Amino acid sequence: MRHLEVAQQVFEIEIAGLKAVQSQLSESFNRAVELLNFTLRNKNKIIVVGVGKSGLVGKKIAATLTSTGAPAIVLDSVNALHGDLGIVTDGDVVLALSYSGESEELLNLLPALKRFPVKIIAITGNPKSTLAKYSDIVLNVRVPREACPFNLAPTSSTTAMLVMGDALAMALLKARGFTKHDYARYHPAGAIGRTMLLKVRDIMRTGDRNPIATQDMTVKEALLVMTRAKSGCVSVVNNRGKLVGVFTDGDFRRQMSTDPHAINRPLKDVMTRNPICVRENALAAEAVRIFNEKNIDDLIVINSKGQPVGIIDSQDLPKLKLL
Missing domain, CATH: 3.10.580.10 (CBS-domain)
Known part of the structure; x- marks a missing residue:
């Protein structure tokens, strides 16, 4: 098989995955945006947690949220149990990413988080998982299959998580009335900031x-x-x-x-x-x-x-x- 054909297949599989996730959008998404907006209005922050590939996606989501005026911090799931929980304050909201919803490191962290008066939004491909049960709001990112030929390497699933994060950030941006001028203030050294x-x-x-x-x-x-x-x-x-x-x-x-x-x-x-x-x-x-x-x-x-x-x-x- 030619390399270009493989690329075409990957695109087709991941696009199909995104369409599947789009069809699964529900009132839970509205509730998630409203919760995030409420949290920020009360001068609290968003804490993003995830392990492995989900953790890497979480870093990008946190960066997008922060750059659009929604303060977000990445909390390492392992270091959190060794003192980093100190960044969590009452009223924060936790955005927890795990496609399986059963990542051991993340599940170990959940009981500790639950000791704080915080809300948890889960982005997972398994709405019946342990993570989902611990969460206040669940955003379903289940995809038909991965783009990996063995259906193993996180590909379609991580893309779905990333796009769900982008959707949250953009919906939150509009809900908060964030403008181009606001965006420029956070990007003064870039071309966007200069033009604005x-x-x-x-x-x-x-x-x-x-x-x-x-x-x-x-x-x-x-x-x-x-x-x-x-x-x-x-x-x-x-x-x-x-x-x-x-x-x-x-x-x-x-x-x-x-x-x-x-x-x-x-x-x-x-x-x-x-x-x-x-x-x-x-x-x-x-x-x-x-x-x-x-x-x-x-x-x-x-x-x-x-x-x-x-x-x-x-x-x-x-x-x-x-x-």
């Missing part, structure tokens, strides 16, 4: 790097302005300094291909009117969106009076780590 916190005025080119020409200037004069600014376009303004058009090096090539004398024509005859622009106080994320949607190379920045005060070159975005 920076303003257009923080990334635009200004001064000598912001080419501006009046609409009565000739194409030749405009080209000199573009060259001095090392830009591929020039903002065209009227006699009041308001933006009325744009002229790009692409426009120049197109004009010259049909009119050899275009270089001496006034910009008002050859410019593109009503150019795409963005306000200087807009978020950098808005500029990135415009570049992605409009497929342009340069974006003119205007102030409240409609005057061009800067320009953003698409080539600057990677340098600014905004793409």
Whole structure:
């Protein structure tokens, strides 16, 4: 069997597993989200426990929850019985992961957890397991089979757990009214944080790097302005300094291909009117969106009076780590 065929089978099996888990979603999921939300509103935290592959999935779920404003801590099932239970406080909620629901290390921990006034949400493939019996809410992630040819290695089951964790995190995010701006606060060093916190005025080119020409200037004069600014376009303004058009090096090539004398024509005859622009106080994320949607190379920045005060070159975005 070719490797690609194996890959296709794995995808098919795991997708089928996710569809099975999706069909098993019930009111228990709503109760779980409400419990998590209630816990966080009361300034408590989420504690994630799991063993083996389930423990690794739990770490990712905890990271996703924390990065979306829901404080989550991973508790090692073995070390918990040797002092780490100190991180558990009254009112916390425990997210316990075990596909079989019978992991010995996890079951040994449950009686100790039950001594605290905490609630337990189980993510398991066995709703009749010991873990399920100890839990207040059970989320069933049972899959038809693993993608492993021996039906042994955790594959479809761990994927199902991971997606259930993502579903909880996203539903909780919406329930708490978590916004893009909140997300950016937790990711200030990443591209997402930069695009959400920076303003257009923080990334635009200004001064000598912001080419501006009046609409009565000739194409030749405009080209000199573009060259001095090392830009591929020039903002065209009227006699009041308001933006009325744009002229790009692409426009120049197109004009010259049909009119050899275009270089001496006034910009008002050859410019593109009503150019795409963005306000200087807009978020950098808005500029990135415009570049992605409009497929342009340069974006003119205007102030409240409609005057061009800067320009953003698409080539600057990677340098600014905004793409």
